[in-house]
Amino acid sequence: MKIGFVLDDTLDTADGVQQYVLLLGSWLKDHGHQVHYLTTNTGREDIENIHSLGNHVRIKFNRNVVPLVLPSSSRKIAEVLQREQFDLLHVQMPYGPAFGARVISLAPESTAVVGTFHIAPYSLTEKALSKVLGYWLKPTNRHFDMVMSVSQPAQKLALESFGIKSVIVPNMVDLKSFRLTGSLKVNEPPELLFLSRLVARKGCEHFIKSLSLLTIPFRATIVGEGNQRAKLEKLTKKLKLNEKVTFVGFVSETQKRALLSKADTAVFPAIGGESFGIVLIEAMAAGSCIVLAGDNPGYASVLGSLPESLILPTDHRKFARKIEKYIENPASAGKLYDAQQKLVKQYDVDVVAGQVATIYHQAIVKRARKSHTT
Numbered sequence: 001m002k003i004g005f006v007l008d009d010t011l012d013t014a015d016g017v018q019q020y021v022l023l024l025g026s027w028l029k030d031h032g033h034q035v036h037y038l039t040t041n042t043g044r045e046d047i048e049n050i051h052s053l054g055n056h057v058r059i060k061f062n063r064n065v066v067p068l069v070l071p072s073s074s075r076k077i078a079e080v081l082q083r084e085q086f087d088l089l090h091v092q093m094p095y096g097p098a099f100g101a102r103v104i105s106l107a108p109e110s111t112a113v114v115g116t117f118h119i120a121p122y123s124l125t126e127k128a129l130s131k132v133l134g135y136w137l138k139p140t141n142r143h144f145d146m147v148m149s150v151s152q153p154a155q156k157l158a159l160e161s162f163g164i165k166s167v168i169v170p171n172m173v174d175l176k177s178f179r180l181t182g183s184l185k186v187n188e189p190p191e192l193l194f195l196s197r198l199v200a201r202k203g204c205e206h207f208i209k210s211l212s213l214l215t216i217p218f219r220a221t222i223v224g225e226g227n228q229r230a231k232l233e234k235l236t237k238k239l240k241l242n243e244k245v246t247f248v249g250f251v252s253e254t255q256k257r258a259l260l261s262k263a264d265t266a267v268f269p270a271i272g273g274e275s276f277g278i279v280l281i282e283a284m285a286a287g288s289c290i291v292l293a294g295d296n297p298g299y300a301s302v303l304g305s306l307p308e309s310l311i312l313p314t315d316h317r318k319f320a321r322k323i324e325k326y327i328e329n330p331a332s333a334g335k336l337y338d339a340q341q342k343l344v345k346q347y348d349v350d351v352v353a354g355q356v357a358t359i360y361h362q363a364i365v366k367r368a369r370k371s372h373t374t
Helices: 016-030 074-084 100-106 124-136 138-143 152-162 204-211 229-238 253-262 278-286 297-303 316-328 330-347 349-373
Strands: 002-006 034-039 050-052 056-061 064-069 088-093 112-117 146-149 191-195 219-223 245-249 265-268 290-294
Touching: 002 016, 002 074, 002 100, 016 034, 016 088, 016 278, 016 349, 034 074, 074 100, 088 100, 088 349, 100 138, 112 152, 112 349, 124 138, 124 152, 146 152, 146 349, 152 297, 191 204, 191 253, 204 219, 204 229, 204 316, 219 253, 229 245, 253 278, 265 278, 265 316, 278 290, 278 297, 278 330, 290 297, 290 316, 290 330, 297 330, 316 330, 330 349
Parallel strands: 002 034, 002 088, 034 050, 088 112, 112 146, 191 219, 191 265, 219 245, 265 290
Antiparallel strands: 056 064
């Protein structure tokens, strides 16, 4: 197959959607398919077949900084589509009217179109804006042959805001390349790791307040950048935790894996706005720590079968007690570790990408039948 990934964003960052696109694209290429990337504002030269066809600016939405795509050149888009003659376009959703919708509308009738919904809105305002966007994009719905969602919350968004039915195919991780160890780490004192953006909904403030209630020795590393960093560093000093807690800022993917391989417990206390939680499967894939995550719909879609992995971040006392439980009780920690290591296998790229490839084939067959009847 000749596949074109469509992304209303750059590939120059390492956010969840970019990781999904690049990992799936790499797997497809390794399995003999031709892969292209139709993006905006991408300057990377280490990836083949990038077509940077538009521009965007960054705005705040869903408690994140997201791209707002500026009107793209229909002529340039059409030239690429006509030249490459893709068998299938895989659109990352939601997309915008200025780029994604133009690519879809200009695609040849013979090109199958599939999509993947990646997000779940956080607030009522964001839900309302999603409905407005869904209404605006309604004319392009007919172009899709198959649509996937990475989780139940994303699937709900697809149906309620965009009127699109979808099948759940989760995010993925390359277990073979990600795993650095295969046994539960036991440090003295225990190493706790927070790894996410330092914004309110990711819950780092709740993590720090819970640390202040621990009655056991520990060390904690906080990885990430964001608009709350200064506030969180100030809070750490106020709670007299600055000798136990280290802020390391942004790290590379290699550094992230190394930090995960050294931790006893990785904590992701997001309070909402998560559609899936690829960081959870990455932490489990590293193979050395247990994972505790906020009990929000996105994270529960990953860890809901293991409710002992979930926490209520705003209940700092219970949050602290759960951390202590797994540090002080090796048997409980080992049991949770084994269950999470079994669970993460279903998110391996060989498993999930195989499911995506099956949907690709179904979409191509569906498009061929549609073209034949017309």
